[in-house]
Amino acid sequence: MRRISIFGATGSVGEQTVDLIQRAGGREAFQLVALTGGQNVARLADMARELRPEIAVCADPAGLPALRERLVGTGVAVAAGPEAIAEAADRPADWVMSAIVGAAGLVPGLRALAQGATLALANKESLVTAGPLLMATAARHGARILPVDSEHSAIFQALVGEDITTVERIILTASGGALRDWPMERLAKATVKDALAHPNWAMGQRITIDSASMFNKALEVIETREFFGVLPDQIEVILHPESLIHSMVGYCDGAIMAHLGAPDMRHSIGYALNWPRREALPVARLDFAAIGSLTFRAPDPARYPALGLAREVMARRGLAGAAFNAAKDVALDWFLAGKLGFMAMAEVVAETLSVLDRDFGPENVIMSLADVLAMDQAARLRAAEIAARLGERGQR
Ligand code: NAD
Numbered sequence: 001m002r003r004i005s006i007f008g009a010t011g012s013v014g015e016q017t018v019d020l021i022q023r024a025g026g027r028e029a030f031q032l033v034a035l036t037g038g039q040n041v042a043r044l045a046d047m048a049r050e051l052r053p054e055i056a057v058c059a060d061p062a063g064l065p066a067l068r069e070r071l072v073g074t075g076v077a078v079a080a081g082p083e084a085i086a087e088a089a090d091r092p093a094d095w096v097m098s099a100i101v102g103a104a105g106l107v108p109g110l111r112a113l114a115q116g117a118t119l120a121l122a123n124k125e126s127l128v129t130a131g132p133l134l135m136a137t138a139a140r141h142g143a144r145i146l147p148v149d150s151e152h153s154a155i156f157q158a159l160v161g162e163d164i165t166t167v168e169r170i171i172l173t174a175s176g177g178a179l180r181d182w183p184m185e186r187l188a189k190a191t192v193k194d195a196l197a198h199p200n201w202a203m204g205q206r207i208t209i210d211s212a213s214m215f216n217k218a219l220e221v222i223e224t225r226e227f228f229g230v231l232p233d234q235i236e237v238i239l240h241p242e243s244l245i246h247s248m249v250g251y252c253d254g255a256i257m258a259h260l261g262a263p264d265m266r267h268s269i270g271y272a273l274n275w276p277r278r279e280a281l282p283v284a285r286l287d288f289a290a291i292g293s294l295t296f297r298a299p300d301p302a303r304y305p306a307l308g309l310a311r312e313v314m315a316r317r318g319l320a321g322a323a324f325n326a327a328k329d330v331a332l333d334w335f336l337a338g339k340l341g342f343m344a345m346a347e348v349v350a351e352t353l354s355v356l357d358r359d360f361g362p363e364n365v366i367m368s369l370a371d372v373l374a375m376d377q378a379a380r381l382r383a384a385e386i387a388a389r390l391g392e393r394g395q396r
């Protein structure tokens, strides 16, 4: 039986992974190794009762007594805290879903690769903060990374049987998020509620707001560069409001391979789960006559400054990705708390990058985990100072 672990099981991607595993036979079909969650101990315990992993781990140590109580008599071991999550990733598994949100996904992902597991990677932040480290760890241990982000799964599928050196360009599609049709002058006043009304995808709170600001697409551009090894100039972003083309690969002969499907993450999660085979998945089928037309437009750089910042990060590489992700995280926290305006998030990130610029190291830096974590911390401190200043100046 295939041994499977799910990190971030109680989140949006995690729940959909659990759904597919249940549909494929649950614990009759898979041997669950580790399930981890954040604060939702009740949900984590319910999942563990159903799937009977070796261990269930919650990120928050305060949740441990409740987790233990709920799993009494099940034979499922319990633990809590970041170190326990990392240790759970050391447990031998064949397939590991990395679906923790944010930089906290990096260490468990690295540890899973180091024990040779195939890593289904939803946590794009690990490629953005430490792409070279992640790829080198996979190579060193003969471990495979399978992309789960829908765009990257689409690109991965469009590359099957092709030679990467014949790729001319990669075109990432973007829905444009909740505020894409708002007049520019209103954007500065957008609230959390406004930014959460995503037109096509149901996702976790943080990535939904990152979609509205296109910080999510900025992360994905960097993710593309790090995972597929293409040059920044080969990566394009196009607004595609219907979200039916999940991304495209353009080849040297002018051919474009596009990946289409319903906007349902269970497609890319399922593709990674079943790879290299395709199995039936419970996703809606497209009816082209009903769809009628697909539309595209160029993203406006003034509306989406995050896209320009991603270009800066790719030009600098080194530790710039770690600073970018951390500053974005802090800016998002401040926006969520109502203390920073929607457009000011990009200002916080831009200023953090320019303050820390000389610390990013040469482009081909061989990064250590310690360097990445130190940059993450430094950028968080800087970004918080900058956010406090911009927030006070009334840029909210
Ligand atoms: P989410 O917020 O719904 O879930 C995140 C999970 O991580 C939860 O289980 C939560 O408890 C856990 N978690 C949060 N902070 C943690 C910490 N510090 N330590 C340990 N665990 C922690 O997020 P999501 O939308 O499922 O996204 C997960 C990842 O997948 C993100 O990297 C996101 O960018 C990526 N992704 C998500 C979608 C989507 O449709 N939701 C699509 C593409 C990529």
Ligand code: MG
Residues within 6 Å of the ligand: 149, 150, 151, 220
């Ligand atoms: Mg995506």
